[in-house]
Amino acid sequence: MKQDLGSFRDRSGYVYSDPISIIRTIMPCYKETWQLVKRSGLLDEVVNEKLLIPFEECPPIAGSWKSLNVNRIPFISYPYEWSFSQLQDAALLTLKLQLKALSKGLTLKDASAYNIQFIGEHPVFIDILSFEEWEEGQPWEAYGQFCSHFLAPLALAAKKDLRLSQLSRQWIDGIPLDIASSMLPWKSKLSLGTYMHLVLHANMQKKYEDPRSVKKNNTRSMSLEKLRSIIESLESTTKKFVFPRQDTEWGDYYNDTNYTDEGTSAKLKIVEEIAANFPGNLAVDLGANTGRFSLPLANYFDQVISADMDPAAVEFNYRHLSKNGPHNILPVILDLSSPSPSLGWASQERKSFVDRCEADMLLALALCHHLFFSSGIPFKQIAMFFASLLNPQGTLVCEFIPKKDSQVQRLLSARDDVFDDYTEENFRQDFNAAGFTEVKTFDMPDSVRTIYLFKKSN
CATH class of the missing domain: 3.40.50.150 (Vaccinia Virus protein VP39)
Incomplete structure (x- = not known):
């Protein structure tokens, strides 16, 4: 089997494939977390609801602690190949999984758009090892990633130009928020959700990117109630973005x-x-x-x-x-x-x-x-x-x-x-x-x- 060259970033496990099977390994460093996530019942719940790609445990390979035989996606597509509503549905699925994880004392450590794939027109989450324990007071570490992978391209497409969502092809780690914010029309920034999650977020990133900033390490404790409120605000903001009525060459x-x-x-x-x-x-x-x-x-x-x-x-x-x-x-x-x-x-x-x-x-x-x-x-x-x-x-x-x-x-x-x-x-x-x-x-x-x-x- 060959390792998928796009799966090297997460040390929790790697993806291998051959013409028949897709195998995701679980490395020893993720063993305790995997056991915790399994006991929570979250994985069974979201697989049954068709939110997570189905899988079965199988004998370990490539020095792993355990391996998973994962259902094969018929065709791999990328965010810059999706329509406005495809990206919006993928964003809402990510937030839905985060809320479900929080209800089990867990959280999503990643909010990459590449964690979503489509089976036909149905979005499904494929990063099975993206769940980990949520610790009291911990913010959502994937918040910035969600905003750059989902919120920024959706806002640019809805408020500026439909074609700008494909900037994800230029920045596969997410559209920089300062660039997205600078391109948005000023009227769109009057929306509370857009202002908080894109404009203010971009300003805060800029303010604290200086390593000499002492405030950077003074992260305030995040209660579960506050964290839920942020996720729900992201969900509301995402839903409010509307496909623009924009004439294109072949739309009619x-x-x-x-x-x-x-x-x-x-x-x-x-x-x-x-x-x-x-x-x-x-x-x-x-x-x-x-x-x-x-x-x-x-x-x-x-x-x-x-x-x-x-x-x-x-x-x-x-x-x-x-x-x-x-x-x-x-x-x-x-x-x-x-x-x-x-x-x-x-x-x-x-x-x-x-x-x-x-x-x-x-x-x-x-x-x-x-x-x-x-x-x-x-x-x-x-x-x-x-x-x-x-x-x-x-x-x-x-x-x-x-x-x-x-x-x-x-x-x-x-x-x-x-x-x-x-x-x-x-x-x-x-x-x-x-x-x-x-x-x-x-x-x-x-x-x-x-x-x-x-x-x-x-």
Whole structure:
């Protein structure tokens, strides 16, 4: 088994994995704490409520005192890939667990957004060793981490610009509170919760960052009642942040398209037919917008990733799935012209999207022309990128849209047409050169577009 390179910070235990199992070790230094947490009954309670990832004890490995066999997450996503409501739900789950822990005489020692993962649209806490005993008078040590990981990006998205929540990609240890505070409009700072937990908090951090400050060590005793009050204030502040009504390029895509109802229905049937013939574990819908064409995939794949660059579209997708299902689709924010890179220590702490994606099927509908014209990415590069996301013998469903299509004409309306290489023949040749074999093509009614079914070669 290999150690997860993102699990080195917590000496209580480390994560190991192989293609079958996920093992979290418990090191001797956490033995007494683990026994205390187990006796409290908290773990059984939150697992039963589907707040904590299920696990079973197993024989120790890698010099551990004990090991846990943990349920595998279908796909690992990161906070900078989540919609506004996904991040908000993850924050509220963290606070709910902290309140439950306090009721058992325990506390969360970590409040990292990376402790949350999504199974479909359902958030779950994965850091089983994050609980420890709460000592009388002790403040919540993870308070600052919660504010920088959750409150700062939510406030910036709600009060300034929806896209600013993705600053988490720049600061994976949390957005610095002084930066978040300086960017917020002054009116938003009149909110008591925002002022206390972000503005005043940032000022206090700045005041006491000087090691010569004698007040830094004069921490006042924190009663349980006061600590609960702070957590409840954080919860109230988090809930008050509202998704901003902000126009984005593709947020209303399906109301501004040249598809007829007959064409859309035919396209959905094509996707359904292909998925039924080539089912598998993971399907990824690239450029999914609000996820309409992700839905047929859910019947034939264990997990579906519904990815789009537009945060408003992904927000709509997440909210719709949360209410209506199906529950094996995970919406994520993904800019394909600059997909999530490897980040953190030695560029290995957080894996790139490519490294995390082992898809059995890729859906790329109404996408290639955007990458080609808007981002300047030629077919050859697009094809090689798609190949890097697919398992051997994986399936690619890709749409070619000729220049005479009205949507392509719109893209070209503000520029000179210097794209002589944008032809269907070049499209086919470049995908074939990247290792794709053409299986079948589908013509759609009321459209000049063609859907290609490719299989990736070994």
